[in-house]
Amino acid sequence: MNTLDQPLGQLARQIPGATAVFFAYRLDFCNGGKQTLREATAYKALDAEAIAAELDALIGQPETENWDRAPSGALIEHILTRYHEYHRQQLPQLIHLAARVESVHRGHPECPAGLADHLEQMFAELERHMQKEEEILFPMIMRGMSAMARAPVAMMRHEHHDHVQALQQINKLTRNLTLPNGACNTWYALYLGLATLERDLEEHIHLENNLLFERIDGLGGL
Structure with missing residues (x-):
């Protein structure tokens, strides 16, 4: 290759x-x-x-799960449990940490001012996105309605682009998650959690855009 x-x-x-x-x-x-x-x-x-x-x-190293070959039903279940449920836990925690850092360190020149508000908006948009997938798109895919699912898939791809832009804004606000000298434990925990969020959300989008949605674009079955 x-x-x-x-x-x-x-x-x-x-x-x-x-x-x-x-x-x-x-x-x-x-x-x-x-x-x-x-x-x-x-x-x-x-x-x-x-x-x-x-x-x-x-190449050639063992893997725990090959989602490229998994049935769409199993892939959807993995997305729901590994990513949808987890995002609903991690975002509120990060919002709380961001608000605390901004409150305690508001006078610090490297304080990520506006981060808590940005995360709240990001969570609201992500929640609406996940609900549309759970209530509309994923049931259509599970019922084999691939042709009808194409329009919702196009919308979800567009919203994924917005999510990636939201991640980029986090990096702007935090100077690419660069901790200042002497950062407190809360600040450290916040940036560590944001790094995990970025990795999780990118993996989440990859599984949908490059695996699940590609099957719909090609009118593949379950």
């Missing part, structure tokens, strides 16, 4: 651990999944050959 000329989304599907590599280099394998590794690394001025070597080293 010529790793350099494969789309990021395909590499994320086929190579166990590839998403961790993409996350480390901040390569967008969710909404930018159709870009090849060569194109994505050129845009960010990264060493394409070195990253390709990292990915090649992962």
